[in-house]
Amino acid sequence: MLSMRRALLSLIALFALLSGSPALAEVKLSFHSFNGSVIVGRYPHAFIVLEGTLDESGKVVNENYGFTAKSVSTKILSGPVEHDVMIEEAKYISGTNRHFTIPISDKQYHRIVAEMRAWRDAPGKYYDLDNRNCIHFVGRMAEIVGLKVDYPQKMLRRPKKWLNHITALNPQLAARQVK
Template sequence: MSWSSIRRVVARLSFVLIALSLWHGSALAAVTVSFHSFNGSVMFGRYPHTFVVFDGKLDDTRQSIHENFGFSAKSVGPSILAGPVEHMIYIEKEKYIRSTNAHFSIVVSDATYRRMKQEVAAWRDAPGKFYDLDTRNCIHFVGRIAELGGLKVAYPKEMLRKPKAWLNYIGTLNPQLGAKPIA
């Protein structure tokens, strides 16, 4: 084998190794969005709820992501039944996330993650009374995040106050998720 042949082989091998390392590095970077529900209990002061968890690493900056967001009324009382009330983005404590129902997950691009975060900010920063039990509750918020992730979403009236049943339903609308209904 000549010296120039050896250089060509080494160059090709180097190219393959570089390509593999780039492919491997980008395969490790991804943000996973998981869709959760909390069963809740009126008797124990915590109502049924749904929220999203973002976990992973951005491809472009390698920034680690671990955060969660849900949409809720700032306070719960009889006024919540009468129409819009003040709202907030609710962050679950880490120890409670483990006891919720994880229904399904999707992997999103950096751009989609950033668009989802813009949506979280838009719901958080909406002026006035933005939470409405029937038209803008935690289900609608999580549904919007799901739509941004490319999922099919619908809001059957009979499920608007049943986050676990609703996420089970969304799983059936998106069979590609392979989601198993949670009893």
């Protein structure tokens, strides 16, 4: 009877230890690109995916964000147009290129969400193909988590190539280039 009680107390203690452990609660930030396809009717695109659990509250996170033009037209070629933050369906995400994934803190998660809202809620026309597009949005999110980022002109319309470039700029990621 005594050994059974000890075993039960040990299990309770182990459960209490594990349920309060920050290692169990973690949000991961993934960086994705989409190659684009005339058949699908979508242009190349970069976006982020946030998945996991917040340590502070236990809230489950399953979110994704990508900056885009509110509507696609030839106006995009001549300057800023109305913008939006697009949320992708899960079935779409599975067909994209995941370049790398990193764990982030709750504080970084909240900073990313606040930054997304600032981009989404900015008044006026802020999507600009060469100066403020999905790559710039994803780059800002990468900066928030401490990654090195730059924007070579020849890559501003090539999300996969640009994210491969960011991978190379950040060898600490130990990530492979996406082919």
